[in-house]
Amino acid sequence: MxxxxxxxxxxxxxxxxxxxxxxxxxxxxxxxxxxxxxxxxxxxxxxxxxxxxxxxxxxxxxxxxxxxxxxxxxxxxxxxxxxxxxxxxxxxxxxxxxxxxxxxxxxxxxxxxxxxxxxxxxxxxxxxxxxxxxxxxxxxxxxxxxxxxxxxxxxxxxxxxxxxxxxxxxxxxxxxxxxxxxxxxxxxxxxxxxxxxxxxxxxxxxxxxxxxxxxxxxxxxxxxxxxxxxxxxxxxxxxxxxxxxxxxxxxxxxxxxxxxxxxxxxxxxxxxxxxxxxxxxxxxxxxxERMNHGLINEIKPVPVQFFEYKKRNTNAVSNIGGSNFPIVISGGTVHGELVPEYSFIADAQNVDEGINYIVEAKEWQNKGFENTKIFPLFHSVADFRSSTKKSTALNFVLTSNSELTEKLIRDIQSEKNLVLVLETHNKNGFADQRAAFFKLMNADCYLPVIIKRNYTENNIEDFQLKAASDMGGLFIDGLGDGIWIENLSADRQDKGAIKNQDIVNTSFGILQASRVRMSKTEYISCPGCGRTLFDLQKATAEIRERTSRLKNLKIGIMGCIVNGPGEMADADYGYVGAGPGKITLYKNREVIKKNIPEENAVEELIQLIKDCGDWKYQKRE
The missing domain is CATH 3.20.20.20 (Dihydropteroate synthase-like)
Structure with a gap:
C-alpha cells in the first residue's frame, strides 16, 4: 500500500x-x-x-x-x-x-x-x-x-x-x-x-x-x-x-x-x-480518475497508527483543537438547525452578534475588528508572518503540503493564536493533505488544523460522495480539528449550485460518520434482505420522522437477528425484525419486549424511549 x-x-x-x-x-x-x-x-x-x-x-x-x-x-x-x-x-x-x-x-x-x-x-x-x-x-x-x-x-x-x-x-x-x-x-x-x-x-x-x-x-x-x-x-x-x-x-x-x-x-x-x-x-x-496525480513526496517515519484510533495532539486555540470536538466552518452564513462555529464572509457590514466570523485579513486589518468575534484569514504562512497587524486571539492561515517545509514549521510551531487551514490542489488531495499532517506530527508541531476542500459540483449526491470520501479518512485517523468545505462555480469565481445549508449539513454528516462529533440522531439501519419480514423502508422513514430531533441518540433498525444485537452494540435502542410482521425492541443489547405487531411497534419504541427518560428534543448546534 x-x-x-x-x-x-x-x-x-x-x-x-x-x-x-x-x-x-x-x-x-x-x-x-x-x-x-x-x-x-x-x-x-x-x-x-x-x-x-x-x-x-x-x-x-x-x-x-x-x-x-x-x-x-x-x-x-x-x-x-x-x-x-x-x-x-x-x-x-x-x-x-x-x-x-x-x-x-x-x-x-x-x-x-x-x-x-x-x-x-x-x-x-x-x-x-x-x-x-x-x-x-x-x-x-x-x-x-x-x-x-x-x-x-x-x-x-x-x-x-x-x-x-x-x-x-x-x-x-x-x-x-x-x-x-x-x-x-x-x-x-x-x-x-x-x-x-x-x-x-x-x-x-x-x-x-x-x-x-x-x-x-x-x-x-x-x-x-x-x-x-x-x-x-x-x-x-x-x-x-x-x-x-x-x-x-x-x-x-x-x-x-x-x-x-x-x-x-x-x-x-x-x-x-x-x-x-x-x-x-x-x-x-x-x-x-486520480491515476497520474501530482507528485507527493514520501514522508518518513509515518506517525499515524492505522490499526487503532489516536487523535493527533494539538494545542487549543480558542474553541479549536485540544480537547474540543472538530469545528465546522461555512463559506457564508446559514440559519438552519445545524449551525457552524464560524462563517467566512466577504463583507462584514451586517453581522449577527451571536455568530463568529472569518474575513480576509486585509478587511480585518482595515476595519479594526480586534476584540470582536470577527477573525482574520491570511492566504499563506508567509503573509501571516510578514503582517504587522494580527489578532491577539485567533488567526486562520491558509497553507498547503507544498508550503509546509521543515523550516517553516519550526518558525511557526510556537505561535499561540494560529490555526492552520490546510488546502490542496493535488488530484490526490487525500494523500496530499495526509502527508502535510505527517510533516507536522514528525516536527512535534501542535498547531490545530482545519481541513479545507473546494469543489465545483452541481449535483448534491456527487458533492456528498466526493467530500465524504476525501475528508472522512483523515478524521477516522485522528487528523483534523475542523472541516471547511466550499462549492464554487466551474470558473471558481462565484458560489456553486449547492446551497450553503446543504454544505454545512454535509460537513456535520462527515464528522458524525467519521465518529468524531455527533450532532444529530444516528440511525444504524440495514438495507433488508429476504430474511426481512416487515416493511423496513417504511419503518425506517417513520422512526426517523418521529425521532430525528432527539438529543445524542443512536437507534438501530434491523431487518432480522443476523447482525441485530451485535451491529447495534453502541446503539441506545434497537428495533429488530423477529418474524412475519413482528418486532423485538432492545435497550442497548437487552431485549425489552418481543413479538410486537408491526403496526404498533414504532409507537412502542417511542414509549420505550420516553419511559427511559431519553425523549429530549435538542436545539441543534
Whole structure:
C-alpha cells in the first residue's frame, strides 16, 4: 500500500462466473435483493433492475435449503431474460444451505461468525488451547465439504465477516474488535489454503466506519504476513438511507479506495437495491480518475497508527483543537438547525452578534475588528508572518503540503493564536493533505488544523460522495480539528449550485460518520434482505420522522437477528425484525419486549424511549 501515490493494491484474480474480481480487473459493482427468495418472479424482476442499473453481481439470501434450491429457478429466469450476470447466495447459520447453493450459483457468501458457531449471546467463554483447537476442527468438518463442492462447480466463496455477528468464542479471545474480525476470517482462510482452495473473496464489514476501515487495513497486513493476497469486498453495513447513508458509505468505502484497497463494493442503503448501483459506480470511478496525480513526496517515519484510533495532539486555540470536538466552518452564513462555529464572509457590514466570523485579513486589518468575534484569514504562512497587524486571539492561515517545509514549521510551531487551514490542489488531495499532517506530527508541531476542500459540483449526491470520501479518512485517523468545505462555480469565481445549508449539513454528516462529533440522531439501519419480514423502508422513514430531533441518540433498525444485537452494540435502542410482521425492541443489547405487531411497534419504541427518560428534543448546534 503506497500512502503517497495512488495505486491499486495487488490481489489475486478470482473468477466469478463471467467476471473477474481482483487482479487487474476494474472494481466490481454489486448489490443484494431484499425480496423473499421464494418469491421467484419478484426476485427475478428486482435482480433485473439491479443489472439494468449496471450491477455486475447480484446477491440473494438463502436462509434454508428450500430457498437455496429456488436459486435455480431465479437463475433460470434471469438467464432466460438474456442476462448472464453472476449470482451469489448469502448464507447464515446453515452449512447445508451453502452446500446446496454452491452447486447452483457462481458465488456463495458464508459468515464465519455463525457458519459453525451458534449465534452470539455475548457470554464470555474460557477455553484451554486444546479446547480452542477442537473448535477449529469443528469448522473444518463443515467447511471442507463446502470447499469440495465449490471446487467441483467452480464456485467462488466469500468469507464475509460482520462486526455485528462475531461469535462468543472469537470475542472472548480477541475482543469485539478489528483484530477479532480479522482472526475470524483467518481461521477460515487458513483451512481453505491448506485445502488448496483459492477462489476466495474476503470482506470485513461494520456499521462503525472506524472499525470497518481498521479491520480491512489489518486484514491486508495479516494476509501479507501469511502469504495471502485475496481480493477484498468493501461495504459499510447498516449505513441507512438518503444523505446519511451515502455519506457514511463514502466515508468507510472511500477511505479504503483512496489507498487503492478494494476489488468489489456494495453500498448498503435502506432503499430499493437498484439505488445502490449508481452510488457505488460514482465512488469507484472517483478514485480511478486520480491515476497520474501530482507528485507527493514520501514522508518518513509515518506517525499515524492505522490499526487503532489516536487523535493527533494539538494545542487549543480558542474553541479549536485540544480537547474540543472538530469545528465546522461555512463559506457564508446559514440559519438552519445545524449551525457552524464560524462563517467566512466577504463583507462584514451586517453581522449577527451571536455568530463568529472569518474575513480576509486585509478587511480585518482595515476595519479594526480586534476584540470582536470577527477573525482574520491570511492566504499563506508567509503573509501571516510578514503582517504587522494580527489578532491577539485567533488567526486562520491558509497553507498547503507544498508550503509546509521543515523550516517553516519550526518558525511557526510556537505561535499561540494560529490555526492552520490546510488546502490542496493535488488530484490526490487525500494523500496530499495526509502527508502535510505527517510533516507536522514528525516536527512535534501542535498547531490545530482545519481541513479545507473546494469543489465545483452541481449535483448534491456527487458533492456528498466526493467530500465524504476525501475528508472522512483523515478524521477516522485522528487528523483534523475542523472541516471547511466550499462549492464554487466551474470558473471558481462565484458560489456553486449547492446551497450553503446543504454544505454545512454535509460537513456535520462527515464528522458524525467519521465518529468524531455527533450532532444529530444516528440511525444504524440495514438495507433488508429476504430474511426481512416487515416493511423496513417504511419503518425506517417513520422512526426517523418521529425521532430525528432527539438529543445524542443512536437507534438501530434491523431487518432480522443476523447482525441485530451485535451491529447495534453502541446503539441506545434497537428495533429488530423477529418474524412475519413482528418486532423485538432492545435497550442497548437487552431485549425489552418481543413479538410486537408491526403496526404498533414504532409507537412502542417511542414509549420505550420516553419511559427511559431519553425523549429530549435538542436545539441543534
Amino acid at each position: 503506497n500512502l503517497f501515490k495512488y495505486t491499486r493494491l495487488k490481489t489475486r484474480s478470482v473468477k466469478v462466473g463471467n467476471i473477474e474480481i481482483g487482479g487487474e480487473s476494474t472494481i466490481c459493482i454489486q448489490s443484494m435483493t431484499n425480496t423473499n427468495t421464494m418469491n421467484t418472479p419478484g426476485t427475478i424482476l428486482q435482480s433485473l433492475r439491479i443489472i439494468g442499473q449496471g450491477g455486475e453481481l447480484v446477491r440473494i439470501t438463502a436462509q434454508g435449503i428450500r430457498e437455496a434450491e429456488n436459486l435455480e429457478n431465479i437463475k433460470k429466469g434471469i438467464r432466460d431474460a438474456g442476462f448472464f450476470t453472476p449470482l451469489a447466495a448469502d448464507i447464515h447459520f446453515n452449512p447445508k444451505a451453502a452446500f446446496t447453493a454452491a452447486a447452483i450459483v457462481e458465488k456463495v457468501r458464508i459468515n464465519p461468525g455463525n457458519f459453525v458457531d451458534k449465534r452470539a449471546d455475548f457470554t464470555r467463554l474460557e477455553f484451554t488451547e486444546e479446547e480452542y483447537q477442537a473448535e477449529i476442527k469443528k469448522i473444518e468438518v463443515q467447511l471442507i465439504p463446502l470447499l469440495t463442492i465449490c471446487k467441483e462447480n467452480k464456485t467462488t466463496l466469500r468469507i464475509g465477516v460482520n462486526h455485528g455477528s462475531l461469535s462468543d468464542r472469537i470475542m472472548s479471545r480477541y475482543g469485539d474488535t478489528p483484530g477479532g474480525m480479522v482472526e475470524s476470517a483467518m481461521e477460515f482462510l487458513r483451512i481453505s489454503v491448506r485445502e488448496k482452495f483459492m477462489n476466495i473473496v474476503v470482506s470485513l464489514k461494520s456499521s462503525n466506519t472506524r472499525v470497518m476501515v481498521q479491520a480491512n487495513r489489518l486484514m491486508i497486513a495479516r494476509m501479507h504476513d501469511e502469504g495471502m493476497y485475496f481480493p477484498l469486498h468493501l461495504g459499510v453495513t447498516e449505513a441507512g438511507e438518503g444523505e446519511d447513508g451515502r455519506i457514511k458509505s463514502a466515508v468507510g468505502i472511500g477511505t479504503l479506495l483512496a489507498d487503492g484497497i478494494g476489488d468489489t463494493i456494495r453500498v448498503s442503503l435502506t432503499e430499493p437495491p437498484e439505488n445502490e448501483i449508481p452510488v457505488a459506480k460514482k465512488l469507484a470511478s472517483y478514485f480511478t
